[in-house]
Amino acid sequence: MERVPILKIGDILLVSIQLDMSDQTAIQLQDDLAERIVATGTHGVIIDITALDIVDSFVGRMLSTIASISKVLDAETVVVGMRPAVAITLVELGLSLNGIRTALNVERGMELIAASRADEWDEADADEDAETTATP
Amino acid sequence: MALSAEQSGRLARLLTEHADRLTARWTEIVAGSLRGRLSQAELARQARELHRSIIDAGQHGLRDLADEHGGELRAVLAELSASRARQGFSATETAISVFALKDALLELMEQSRDADTLRDFVAYSALIDQMGLFTFESFVRTREGLIADQAEQLLELSTPVVKLWEGVVAVPLVGTLDSARAQVVMERLLQTLVDTGSPYAIIDITGVPAVDTQVAQHILKTVVAARLMGADCIISGIRPQIAQTIVALGIEFGDIATKASLADALRHVLRLTGVETATRRARRES
Numbered sequence: 329m330e331r332v333p334i335l336k337i338g339d340i341l342l343v344s345i346q347l348d349m350s351d352q353t354a355i356q357l358q359d360d361l362a363e364r365i366v367a368t369g370t371h372g373v374i375i376d377i378t379a380l381d382i383v384d385s386f387v388g389r390m391l392s393t394i395a396s397i398s399k400v401l402d403a404e405t406v407v408v409g410m411r412p413a414v415a416i417t418l419v420e421l422g423l424s425l426n427g428i429r430t431a432l433n434v435e436r437g438m439e440l441i442a443a444s445r446a447d448e449w450d451e452a453d454a455d456e457d458a459e460t461t462a463t464p
Numbered sequence: 465m466a467l468s469a470e471q472s473g474r475l476a477r478l479l480t481e482h483a484d485r486l487t488a489r490w491t492e493i494v495a496g497s498l499r500g501r502l503s504q505a506e507l508a509r510q511a512r513e514l515h516r517s518i519i520d521a522g523q524h525g526l527r528d529l530a531d532e533h534g535g536e537l538r539a540v541l542a543e544l545s546a547s548r549a550r551q552g553f554s555a556t557e558t559a560i561s562v563f564a565l566k567d568a569l570l571e572l573m574e575q576s577r578d579a580d581t582l583r584d585f586v587a588y589s590a591l592i593d594q595m596g597l598f599t600f601e602s603f604v605r606t607r608e609g610l611i612a613d614q615a616e617q618l619l620e621l622s623t624p625v626v627k628l629w630e631g632v633v634a635v636p637l638v639g640t641l642d643s644a645r646a647q648v649v650m651e652r653l654l655q656t657l658v659d660t661g662s663p664y665a666i667i668d669i670t671g672v673p674a675v676d677t678q679v680a681q682h683i684l685k686t687v688v689a690a691r692l693m694g695a696d697c698i699i700s701g702i703r704p705q706i707a708q709t710i711v712a713l714g715i716e717f718g719d720i721a722t723k724a725s726l727a728d729a730l731r732h733v734l735r736l737t738g739v740e741t742a743t744r745r746a747r748r749e750s
Contacts, residue, residue, distance in 0.1 A: 406694075407694075408694060410692055410693045410694070411658070412650075412651060412654030412655050412657075412658060412689070412693070413651075415654060415689040415690070415692040415693045416650060416651065416654070416685075416689050418689070418692055419685045419688050419689045419692065420685075424688070424692070425692060429694075430691065430692055430693060430694035431663070431694035432657060432658060432661050432662070432663060432693060432694045432695055433658075433661055435661070436661065436663060436694065437694075
């Protein structure tokens with residue numbers, strides 16, 4: 329059976345989907361990804377769909393599911409590289425990828441994840457500062 | 465059925481016998497109608513070409529312009545009318561180029577007075593009418609092609625996507641936005657986003673004379689599609705009157721950022737991206 333490769337770049341997991349997804353490959357990908365997120369303790373997942381000509385409701389649901397799974401495991405999902413034609417079709421069909429962040433390319437996706445991690449750290453720092461000042 | 469095989473054979477012979485006289489008279493009539501906008505040499509060449517292809521077709525026993533022997537004749541006629549259409553001649557002027565042959569033939573044939581010649585002439589005349597109609601049709605086809613090409617060019621001209629800043633592109637929309645144009649704008653904008661990797665796009669509608677629900681729908685679709693791809697859109701250039709119309713129509717722009725002018729939109733994007741302008745630094749330092 330075909331499997332979608334999951335690459336680790338720094339503290340980010342990169343999933344590049346380059347084949348037509350079937351039920352089996354989608355489930356396999358979800359399993360693999362969940363395991364890798366836990367194993368590597370990563371906080372960002374980038375799903376690259378540059379190679380996909382067609383994104384239908386099935387792929388859309390798969391992306392949503394992956395995003396939800398990652399969220400539970402404290403990793404942020406960014407879908408990158410959606411083609412214009414795909415975006416137009418999704419809009420015309422009235423499908424929206426709810427709860428999924430998107431970026432133009434992998435580079436922007438990595439920036440997005442880095443930025444949101446930085447925000448979280450800032451907030452955490454601020455919370456810590458508040459605590460230390462509250463209890464001298 | 466325009467004419468019998470014998471008649472078309474006779475036509476070919478007649479044309480061959482009086483070749484020079486016919487083409488000369490033909491060229492003369494056409495030149496008179498075109499009033500010197502095409503050179504005599506060019507006209508004579510066209511007349512000779514047409515003349516030769518009619519003879520060819522006649523020798524093969526042409527019975528109707530639409531049958532298999534008329535292929536070359538049709539091609540010559542199509543080429544003639546296409547060149548006329550491209551050079552900007554009117555439909556009448558193009559048709560005369562073919563109908564002139566009828567006058568030339570009549571002058572040739574009216575000398576003999578027998579009934580057969582008359583019958584022949586009526587048949588030839590029917591053939592020439594067919595040729596004229598065919599020419600007219602190709603003329604219209606060429607013109608329609610020209611119009612379609614121009615419409616396409618106009619569409620390309622009217623939807624430029626410009627780069628305003630590093631990572632910021634803008635689409636200044638000018639003119640009425642219909643479905644076809646909205647589609648082109650959307651495709652062009654999204655493609656530019658991918659090509660340049662710009663995460664921000666500004667849609668400026670200063671030049672759009674009226675915004676109705678349909679136009680708003682098109683703009684909203686573009687914004688949503690851009691978002692799906694991971695880029696943010698800002699709408700700018702909403703004139704007071706259009707703002708009133710939008711509210712009156714109950715169009716919801718939701719959480720899409722709208723700005724009054726392109727400058728405001730650019731400033732908004734620069735603030736989001738963290739670019740510091742001189743005025744802001746001055747304000748902060750003071």
